[in-house]
Amino acid sequence: MNKSIIWVFLLGIVGLISGCMSGGSDLEQLYQANENTVIQYGKDKGLTLIKDPNSGVYYYKTVTNATGRGAAQTELVKMFYTYTKLDGTMLDSTTKTIPFGLSYLTYSTILNTPIALMKEGESGVFIFPQTSQLTEPTILTVKFVSTRNETEQIDEFVKTKYAGLEVVKTSTGLQYVITKSTATGDLVKSGQTITVSYTGKLLYPTKKRDSNGFYIYNETFDSGSISFVLGQGSMVAGFEEAVSKLRLGDKGTFVFPSSLGYGQSGRTDSSTGAYTIPPYSPMNFEIEVTAVK
Incomplete structure (x- = not known):
């Protein structure tokens, strides 16, 4: 995918501004003034800034790793970052101990831009003359921690989470461990109404707001109790397959790829x-x- 197209679509700065202008408009002049401000900022700080021709962003790397791995689309990228104005006013940041997880290039976010220019282990500073959110220059300081595809994510999770346990893997990619077993009765069957207690988690912490509006990081996206008819497709495929491995009273922990979950669309808060x-x-x-009924 062409980076310039991504940048125009996601942030609407260089290409969008120039494409919408038919001459020396106020918006075009504002962008040029912002770009001059960025260039002067670099001179004042004694920085050797590189301008990326695809995105229009100015950047320099503080740590390089030329042989490192770059991110591929849909991979989980983990990073630390701070996002500020030129004067240092904080706009957003991660914690100092928990990296932010990003599904690279699968949805709109300003964070895709530095990742496109970095490799694992690198750190850098990225200065945006203008974004669709802010008409003044902003700075992202980023440390690129890791990038992993789904298979690697699951393998690393299972190795850590299920260490020393007997892990069962099915032909669909579901992996699981039965943590509590009744050892009697039959497995639940298609057509039965099953009631379960559950907790759903991602394989990494995500940034969200708690009930008081404060940012927190955790893996859990849902929990509770639910009843459904097994086999009617009312739940995602991985969840239904997981339940089918249990008896009344059984408890297990299950991990499965997005192809058995929410796939390329994900799930959003309505x-x-x-x-x-x-x-x-x-x-x-x-x-x-x-x-079970």
């Missing part, structure tokens, strides 16, 4: 539009069967 499950995200469920 009130905010924010992703509760990003695109291409494997999921982990803890499930207990509490009733």
